[in-house]
Amino acid sequence: MPERIINTTSIRMIACFAFDDVMSLDVVGPLQVFASANAELERQGRERGYEVLVIADAAGPVPTSGGFRLYADLDWRELELQATDTVLIAGGDGVNRVRERRDILDWLVQVEMCVPRLGSVCSGALILAEAGLLDGRLATTHWSRCDEMRKCFPKVDVTEDRLYSYDAQGLDGDPHIFTSAGVTAGIDLALALVEADHGRVIALAVARRLVMFLKRPGGQAQFSAYLTPAIGTTxxxxxxxxxxxxxxxxxxxxxxxxxxxxxxxxxxxxxxxxxxxxxxxxxxxxxxxxxxxxxxxxxxxxxxxxxxxxxxxxxxxxxxxxxxxxxxxxxxxxxxxxxxxxxxxx
CATH class of the missing domain: 1.10.10.60 (Homeodomain-like)
Incomplete structure (x- = not known):
């Protein structure tokens, strides 16, 4: 196995992988957190901490599940992994098609070996699981797909009610490969990454700027329809x-x-x-x-x-x-x- 390369540059490259019928908020939500962190750092006279970009099958417009398009900066094949700090895999209606793409799954295995942090937003966790990268790890995803994930990937330690599985210290989560729950939990995850990179003061300033909790109380069960219809009951x-x-x-x-x-x-x-x-x-x-x-x-x-x-x-x-x-x-x-x-x- 190749030795993992650790990026030592002061500005961290954050790349979010999008695909046809992606959930737009899974992409723009976390990236906006990093952009807002740049604004807070510069306001304090410090160097900006992040470069953000969207990657996809090709540079250019990417149709979202919302009926509008995002713009991808780069073909994912062209991403310089050695210069990248964090790769995030978005979720959305197109997740199952991506799970069938052997070229993307093989690329993610390479990403895991090269970048310090590899994470997912919402149902993007199913893509990481399909690549075998969550085996033996704690993981979460959107509440409506936790049962599917548990059934399809029995080696993954699926938890339904936490916002993300990232922990910078590796005590209550994983600092290298991690997942986040439904949609807006990707923003919570991004705030946790900012706090790990630049401290609580900057992360709190970003949360205040975005009018949200730095750490939301409770987990995604507060927002889910707690019981889904029982299918197959006698x-x-x-x-x-x-x-x-x-x-x-x-x-x-x-x-x-x-x-x-x-x-x-x-x-x-x-x-x-x-x-x-x-x-x-x-x-x-x-x-x-x-x-x-x-x-x-x-x-x-x-x-x-x-x-x-x-x-x-x-x-x-x-x-x-x-x-x-x-x-x-x-x-x-x-x-x-x-x-x-x-x-x-x-």
């Missing part, structure tokens, strides 16, 4: 799954659910876990959390009332469930996502 479970959301404050124990499904508790637990990929108890808790999230969007709802309506009983039980699944308290969630009355001038 007819016996389909009716039960429709019934559960309307009866969250009732008895949803294993015994009660299995009786309603007409199965023994043991058979019910086995069939449910097979079809839904989780235990009945975990599913019920997730549905209750999803309902609680929806209710907390209403400023007229108290945490105590939400806990009662959703079957948690006590607010402390709801708080523990929120911390376990969303890494925030119900009150913090309500403060962040609740509707606020807007003053209308008369």
């Amino acid at each position: 007819a016996q479970l389909a009716g039960l799954l429709e019934w559960i959301p309307g009866n969250l404050d009732g008895d949803l124990s294993l015994e009660a659910l299995s009786l309603r499904a007409g199965m023994s508790a043991r058979t019910f637990s086995r069939v449910f876990t097979r079809d839904l990929g989780m235990t009945p108890a975990r599913y019920v808790e997730r549905v209750r959390i999803e309902a609680a999230r929806a209710l907390l969007h209403d400023d007229g709802m108290t945490v105590t009332r939400v806990a009662r309506l959703c079957g948690f009983g006590h607010p402390e039980t709801l708080r523990r469930a929120f911390q376990r699944h969303l890494s925030v308290s119900p009150q913090e969630y309500a403060d962040r996502f609740g509707r606020r009355p807007v003053a209308v001038p008369v």
Whole structure:
């Protein structure tokens, strides 16, 4: 294996790989963070820290999933890897076509050996996984594709609820190969890279300039539709799954659910876990959390009332469930996502 080349220049080259039907924000979001870092560095009388460019199959316009085009600076084959600090792989609707491109996958293996940092944004993680670069590593991707990634790449340690897997110290993530979650998490990742390169003061100034958190509380579960439709469930479970959301404050124990499904508790637990990929108890808790999230969007709802309506009983039980699944308290969630009355001038 060739020796990895470490770029020692003061200005870091950041290249983002785009492709047909790329998610535009996966590209421009992170690159804007680095551009804003340049502005903050220059404002302090320091040398700009980054050069940014978009690479693609060819220099020129790249169609995005939004129906407009980005402009690629360079053909990816022409990128000087020895002079590049970081390569980011964007995500988007065109990811699966890229996964079939052996030439790009082989190039990524070469990139990994040459650049200090190789990362992905959103579903771009599936491209890195297809190249075999995430085997044995912690990784995340958009919440809607975590199950697919886990199934297709069993050697990857997939986590659903963190914003990125980068850690400059290598203690809670990887400083060399890393991934980020859905769409805007690429901006969170870029801020973490800026902090590692230029310190917290610059990263905080960039976050302030972009009107965002330096480190967002919680993970992407706060923003996801927590439960996706259950595909392939048996007819016996389909009716039960429709019934559960309307009866969250009732008895949803294993015994009660299995009786309603007409199965023994043991058979019910086995069939449910097979079809839904989780235990009945975990599913019920997730549905209750999803309902609680929806209710907390209403400023007229108290945490105590939400806990009662959703079957948690006590607010402390709801708080523990929120911390376990969303890494925030119900009150913090309500403060962040609740509707606020807007003053209308008369």
